[in-house]
Amino acid sequence: MKIKQIKFFLAAAGLVTLAGVAQAAPQVEVLHYWTSGGEAKSIAELKKMMEAKGVVWKDFAVAGGAGENATTALKARVIANSPPTAAQIKGPAIQEWGNEGVLANIDSAATAGKWDSLLPPVISNVMKYKGHYVAAPVNVHRVNWLWINPAVLAKAGAKTPTNFDEFFAAADKIKKAGLVAVAHGGQPWQDTTIFETVVLGVGGADFYNKSLVKLDPASLTGPTMIKSFETLAKIKTYIDKDAAGRDWNLATAMVINGKAGMQFMGDWAKGEFTAAGKVAGKDFLCVAAPGTEKSFTFNIDSLAMFTVKNPEEQKAQLTLASAVMSPEFQEVFNLNKGSIPARANIARTKFDSCATKSMDDMAASNKGNALLPSLAHGMALDSAKAGAIQDVVAKFMNSTMTPQAAVQALAKAAKTQ
Numbered sequence: 001m002k003i004k005q006i007k008f009f010l011a012a013a014g015l016v017t018l019a020g021v022a023q024a025a026p027q028v029e030v031l032h033y034w035t036s037g038g039e040a041k042s043i044a045e046l047k048k049m050m051e052a053k054g055v056v057w058k059d060f061a062v063a064g065g066a067g068e069n070a071t072t073a074l075k076a077r078v079i080a081n082s083p084p085t086a087a088q089i090k091g092p093a094i095q096e097w098g099n100e101g102v103l104a105n106i107d108s109a110a111t112a113g114k115w116d117s118l119l120p121p122v123i124s125n126v127m128k129y130k131g132h133y134v135a136a137p138v139n140v141h142r143v144n145w146l147w148i149n150p151a152v153l154a155k156a157g158a159k160t161p162t163n164f165d166e167f168f169a170a171a172d173k174i175k176k177a178g179l180v181a182v183a184h185g186g187q188p189w190q191d192t193t194i195f196e197t198v199v200l201g202v203g204g205a206d207f208y209n210k211s212l213v214k215l216d217p218a219s220l221t222g223p224t225m226i227k228s229f230e231t232l233a234k235i236k237t238y239i240d241k242d243a244a245g246r247d248w249n250l251a252t253a254m255v256i257n258g259k260a261g262m263q264f265m266g267d268w269a270k271g272e273f274t275a276a277g278k279v280a281g282k283d284f285l286c287v288a289a290p291g292t293e294k295s296f297t298f299n300i301d302s303l304a305m306f307t308v309k310n311p312e313e314q315k316a317q318l319t320l321a322s323a324v325m326s327p328e329f330q331e332v333f334n335l336n337k338g339s340i341p342a343r344a345n346i347a348r349t350k351f352d353s354c355a356t357k358s359m360d361d362m363a364a365s366n367k368g369n370a371l372l373p374s375l376a377h378g379m380a381l382d383s384a385k386a387g388a389i390q391d392v393v394a395k396f397m398n399s400t401m402t403p404q405a406a407v408q409a410l411a412k413a414a415k416t417q
Contacts, residue, residue, distance in 0.1 A: 038271020098129030201291030229403030270338030
């Protein structure tokens with residue numbers, strides 16, 4: 001689809017005065033799905049920064065988990081030849097939109113800001129289309145976290161798990177104490193978040209890469225993947241009956257409020273703990289999910305820039321890109337969001353123990369070839385294959401499908417075009 005921008009003109013006839021015509025301030029319309037407590041607080045800071053630079057912020061927030069609703073809204077706007085200035089897009093989806101010829105080249109902002117020297121190649125490569133920057137990264141999330149309420153562990157007489165045997169032992173004790181062992185929201189993307197983390201914990205980084213990134217048929221159907229589904233099936237037994245359709249932040253609230261002991265979720269969950277006034281290491285624990293201590297599954301949030309023809313809007317767009325990569329925004333956004341800065345050289349002083357552990361683990365995983373793209377969060381595969389795999393996982397989580405049947409369905413989904 002080739003995009004023709006719709007231009008809006010104010011009729012000046014009859015409005016001209018001796019003082020001249022008032023000029024409307026340039027604006028940016030930003031489509032995003034940062035709508036929960038910590039996320040909304042984060043994006044509000046960017047709005048403040050843009051308004052301080054004389055740019056009007058037009059918010060286009062679309063709630064809905066991992067962004068499915070936002071993607072639908074974006075497609076409708078692009079088809080209608082009226083895309084926003086920028087949209088929250090990530091991973092292979094940036095390349096897909098680039099192929100449509102609708103993304104703007106923001107190399108001038110990247111060159112002025114020296115992005116190539118500030119971003120690890122694993123991040124900068126995702127932000128480029130055919131060698132040119134088209135998106136600005138706001139953060140790096142670690143997905144393979146396990147969030148724990150230590151008071152619930154203490155009440156149940158359980159200890160912090162490091163492997164799945166210890167995890168299930170702790171879950172049994174929490175369940176016997178009359179509490180929910182695993183807080184979860186029964187939505188496809190949340191199901192797949194647990195699934196990919198289990199695959200990493202059961203099989204390790206090399207197996208994760210072979211199976212969920214390279215889609216090796218033997219890995220997808222072999223004994224390790226079967227064991228992963230068996231482990232996932234056991235986790236299902238510790239999820240409460242009211243989980244269906246629950247938003248992720250409501251599941252996090254169960255852990256915050258002591259109604260549940262543990263949650264598999266990326267570090268955006270920490271933004272909820274922080275917003276609730278909780279302190280890392282005291283009121284909540286952040287530990288690598290069972291068996292994944294030396295690996296790091298990443299999810300990079302970014303704002304992709306869409307083609308605008310108005311020169312003032314183009315300038316505002318570059319101002320937005322530069323603001324996203326500024327040290328000030330990278331710090332405040334990630335302090336609120338629970339993630340870590342995408343750019344280097346951000347002071348660690350204000351970041352808590354969870355964030356500094358994430359920074360250290362990301363660096364170590366990068367050196368150990370265990371820095372891996374998240375399947376559940378659109379970083380590993382194109383949308384068609386990722387969606388088909390997500391459907392298989394959701395069916396497994398909501399039916400009596402056997403692990404043996406699941407791996408066969410997984411292999412078939414991996415061939416989706």
